[in-house]
Amino acid sequence: MNAIGMFGLGVMGANLALNMANQGEKVAVYNYTSDLTDAFQEKHPHENITAYYELADFIQSLEKPRKIFLMVTAGTVVDSVIESLVPLLDQGDIIMDGGNSNFQDSNRRYHDLKEKGFHFIGVGVSGGEEGALNGPALMPSGDKAAYQHVAPILEKIAAQVDGKPCCSYLGKEGAGHYVKMVHNGIEYADMQLITEAYQFLRERLGLDVHEIAAIFTEWNKGELESYLMEITADILTRVDEETNQPMVDVILDKSEQKGTGKWTSQNALDMGVPLTIVTESVFMRFLSNVKEERMTAEKELAGPDSLLEQADKDEWIELVRQALFMGKISTYAQGFYQYKQASEQYGWDLQLDDIALIFRGGCIIRAGILNEISSAFQADKTLSNLFLSPYFKTILNTYQNAMRKVVIKGMETGLALPCFNASLVYYDGYRSGKSGANLIQAQRDYFGAHTLERIDKEGHVHIEW
Numbered sequence: 001m002n003a004i005g006m007f008g009l010g011v012m013g014a015n016l017a018l019n020m021a022n023q024g025e026k027v028a029v030y031n032y033t034s035d036l037t038d039a040f041q042e043k044h045p046h047e048n049i050t051a052y053y054e055l056a057d058f059i060q061s062l063e064k065p066r067k068i069f070l071m072v073t074a075g076t077v078v079d080s081v082i083e084s085l086v087p088l089l090d091q092g093d094i095i096m097d098g099g100n101s102n103f104q105d106s107n108r109r110y111h112d113l114k115e116k117g118f119h120f121i122g123v124g125v126s127g128g129e130e131g132a133l134n135g136p137a138l139m140p141s142g143d144k145a146a147y148q149h150v151a152p153i154l155e156k157i158a159a160q161v162d163g164k165p166c167c168s169y170l171g172k173e174g175a176g177h178y179v180k181m182v183h184n185g186i187e188y189a190d191m192q193l194i195t196e197a198y199q200f201l202r203e204r205l206g207l208d209v210h211e212i213a214a215i216f217t218e219w220n221k222g223e224l225e226s227y228l229m230e231i232t233a234d235i236l237t238r239v240d241e242e243t244n245q246p247m248v249d250v251i252l253d254k255s256e257q258k259g260t261g262k263w264t265s266q267n268a269l270d271m272g273v274p275l276t277i278v279t280e281s282v283f284m285r286f287l288s289n290v291k292e293e294r295m296t297a298e299k300e301l302a303g304p305d306s307l308l309e310q311a312d313k314d315e316w317i318e319l320v321r322q323a324l325f326m327g328k329i330s331t332y333a334q335g336f337y338q339y340k341q342a343s344e345q346y347g348w349d350l351q352l353d354d355i356a357l358i359f360r361g362g363c364i365i366r367a368g369i370l371n372e373i374s375s376a377f378q379a380d381k382t383l384s385n386l387f388l389s390p391y392f393k394t395i396l397n398t399y400q401n402a403m404r405k406v407v408i409k410g411m412e413t414g415l416a417l418p419c420f421n422a423s424l425v426y427y428d429g430y431r432s433g434k435s436g437a438n439l440i441q442a443q444r445d446y447f448g449a450h451t452l453e454r455i456d457k458e459g460h461v462h463i464e465w
């Protein structure tokens with residue numbers, strides 16, 4: 001009998017199946033069309049893997065309770081696959097979905113399957129092709145008792161950091177896919193922040209790609225240590241063999257997306273959470289796509305004349321490093337604040353320190369900063385915003401000066417730095433004991449008699465303007 005079944009042999013499914021098999025598990029594999037199954041068998045023959053061409057045979061080969069891991073295109077495909085599986089299952093069998101599914105779909109699937117006597121475990125998976133094979137970060141959720149059946153396999157195939165698996169039970173329903181969704185939002189913001197640092201260094205300080213690659217490699221040894229920093233340095237060293245140009249210069253500047261960053265921002269709006277940095281990064285992807293309009297506007301619309309002249313390069317490089325780290329801290333502060341709000345609003349009891357531990361290995365946003373984030377939430381379980389933890393507060397109190405200088409210089413010289421700017425705006429807004437919202441309340445009450453609260457009395461009142 002096989003310990004687990006992998007449904008879907010695309011990029012991720014194939015590599016996860018191999019990972020499971022390499023860890024000594026007997027794995028049954030199945031794909032909707034036979035072409036991928038044939039290709040998989042030919043490319044990756046493995047003593048622990050058996051391929052099946054009939055769905056019923058695939059299901060019958062599994063130990064009970066059956067554990068089936070779906071790694072298929074997110075959306076309606078997951079529903080149609082579940083529909084095809086259900087008649088073949090027994091009560092208590094477990095379906096896991098490892099795709100980038102919308103957490104609301106996972107909530108629905110969890111309850112639908114529970115009603116029918118089956119278990120649904122949504123598993124956020126991060127790490128791409130390489131991570132899937134050698135150790136991804138896994139974010140599982142669903143019934144805790146059902147999770148215990150799959151935990152030995154999931155925790156074995158996950159990345160391991162300091163002897164701990166980057167996988168732990170996160171909560172009920174689709175909490176795991178929720179955590180993955182916000183992870184991807186943070187991923188978008190992280191990428192945009194690095195891009196803004198790169199643009200500043202290249203277009204305002206006049207550094208070439210190789211100099212910037214060397215700077216990023218150096219930064220990657222300190223506070224900014226992260227997978228995205230590392231791969232960006234690597235990307236910048238690559239030369240296109242056809243043109244002999246830096247590879248980055250021959251890539252069209254229109255960025256695509258599959259939608260998880262947008263979902264994160266949509267959910268932040270639904271919950272009333274200020275997720276400004278991720279949202280700016282989503283908007284910048286949209287703006288990048290109107291390439292032709294941007295090319296026209298470049299000729300039509302005026303900007304400032306000034307470039308950064310006679311700059312002290314070393315001083316500016318350090319300012320950009322500090323600004324980038326502040327942007328990163330702010331992104332995580334907003335993302336983890338969103339987790340905290342979601343946990344309360346959806347009743348999931350998310351453990352923020354555990355989430356940070358999961359992200360330390362295997363996933364795209366893995367970074368040194370996650371140890372400090374985990375420690376901050378471990379030290380104070382009620383911490384509402386990372387900005388107020390002793391470690392991050394000390395850094396922000398210093399680095400905010402650098403961020404101001406970089407943002408101002410970007411504005412003066414006409415370089416859009418939306419995520420750097422959003423980070424500073426959030427910082428200044430958050431540290432303002434007095435906001436301008438009293439005037440907004442007055443305006444609302446003036447034109448619409450919406451009522452307002454006074455600082456000196458209880459309750460809502462309307463003022464006769």
Ligand SMILES: NC(=O)C1=CN([C@@H]2O[C@H](COP(=O)(O)OP(=O)(O)OC[C@H]3O[C@@H](n4cnc5c(N)ncnc54)[C@H](OP(=O)(O)O)[C@@H]3O)[C@@H](O)[C@H]2O)C=CC1
Nearest residue numbers: 008009010011012013032033071072073074099100125128
């Ligand atoms: N690539 C990545 O880096 C990551 C991807 N993910 C997520 O993992 C999931 C899979 O991604 P990935 O492996 O990259 O995708 P691929 O495109 O490589 O594979 C898609 C899989 O879905 C199957 N599929 C598509 N349509 C159907 C259908 N109608 N019925 C049954 N099966 C179907 C395909 O089978 P067939 O050949 O028969 O069409 C194939 O096995 C997605 O949700 C993705 O967002 C998560 C983390 C990282």
Ligand SMILES: O=C(CO)[C@H](O)[C@H](O)COP(=O)(O)O
Nearest residue numbers: 126127256257258259260364
């Ligand atoms: O889930 C992932 C990693 O964690 C994918 O790489 C991510 O979905 C890529 O997103 P997009 O295509 O929207 O940039």
